[in-house]
Amino acid sequence: MNDNTPGITGLILAGGRGSRMGGTDKGLQNFHGLPLALQTLMRLQLQSTPLQEVLINANRNLAAYESLGVPVWPDSIDGFAGPLAGFQTGLERCETPLLLTVPCDTPLFPLDLVERLYTAMNAQDADIAMAAAPEADGTVRPQPVFCLLKTDLLESLVKFTQGGGRKIDAWTGQHRCAIVPFDLPGDNAQAFANANTLAELQQLESL
Ligand SMILES: Nc1nc2c(ncn2[C@@H]2O[C@H](COP(=O)(O)OP(=O)(O)OP(=O)(O)O)[C@@H](O)[C@H]2O)c(=O)[nH]1
Numbered sequence: 717m718n719d720n721t722p723g724i725t726g727l728i729l730a731g732g733r734g735s736r737m738g739g740t741d742k743g744l745q746n747f748h749g750l751p752l753a754l755q756t757l758m759r760l761q762l763q764s765t766p767l768q769e770v771l772i773n774a775n776r777n778l779a780a781y782e783s784l785g786v787p788v789w790p791d792s793i794d795g796f797a798g799p800l801a802g803f804q805t806g807l808e809r810c811e812t813p814l815l816l817t818v819p820c821d822t823p824l825f826p827l828d829l830v831e832r833l834y835t836a837m838n839a840q841d842a843d844i845a846m847a848a849a850p851e852a853d854g855t856v857r858p859q860p861v862f863c864l865l866k867t868d869l870l871e872s873l874v875k876f877t878q879g880g881g882r883k884i885d886a887w888t889g890q891h892r893c894a895i896v897p898f899d900l901p902g903d904n905a906q907a908f909a910n911a912n913t914l915a916e917l918q919q920l921e922s923l
Pocket residue numbers: 729730731732733734735736737742773774791795796797798799800801802803818819820821861912
């Protein structure tokens with residue numbers, strides 16, 4: 717971060733149904749004794765490149781999320797339309813030129829996430845920078861909910877969702893998107909492990 721770095725807002729995506737976790741509000745499930753959304757917030761605050769602000773996107777239990785001390789915004793699109801509804805809400809609400817999205821169910825994400833996405837966005841003159849990391853089978857795949865986005869993409873996203881679009885990669889594919897691999901020597905292979913079920917959450921706690 718230097719004086720030329722534009723402001724970046726972090727957005728915690730906690731607006732899903734949590735259906736694989738029995739319909740629970742995942743961001744409020746405890747991880748090492750604290751709600752996942754709070755663990756995510758703390759990890760954003762520890763980033764090597766500081767964020768200007770953090771917002772939470774949630775659709776249930778809004779008061780519980782508000783108690784974490786940052787602004788909370790529900791989806792502006794009805795009906796649990798998926799993570800892109802969260803992206804849209806973040807782009808509508810953020811007051812900085814850049815928005816970083818992270819899901820609430822991946823509490824070990826890298827501490828240099830913002831730094832590496834921002835560096836790649838600049839180096840490749842991209843509008844979006846998206847993390848890529850090894851999955852359980854070892855194959856490196858895009859992690860589309862970990863995205864750094866230019867805020868002026870809002871108009872494009874509104875158009876896409878209004879046309880019924882729901883798939884992140886179908887939308888990001890319309891723009892110049894830098895894919896940023898996090899599988900370098902020294903990177904933690906578990907950094908992008910996410911907890912979709914209670915068993916996965918317990919497994920993550922044992923890492
Ligand atoms: N705002 C918003 N975020 C969503 C929505 N659906 C999923 N997400 C978020 O996208 C990220 C990845 O989604 P999943 O891991 O599939 O989470 P989920 O939808 O809560 O869980 P499942 O219902 O089990 O798929 C999580 O951070 C979710 O909170 C939605 O309809 N709106």
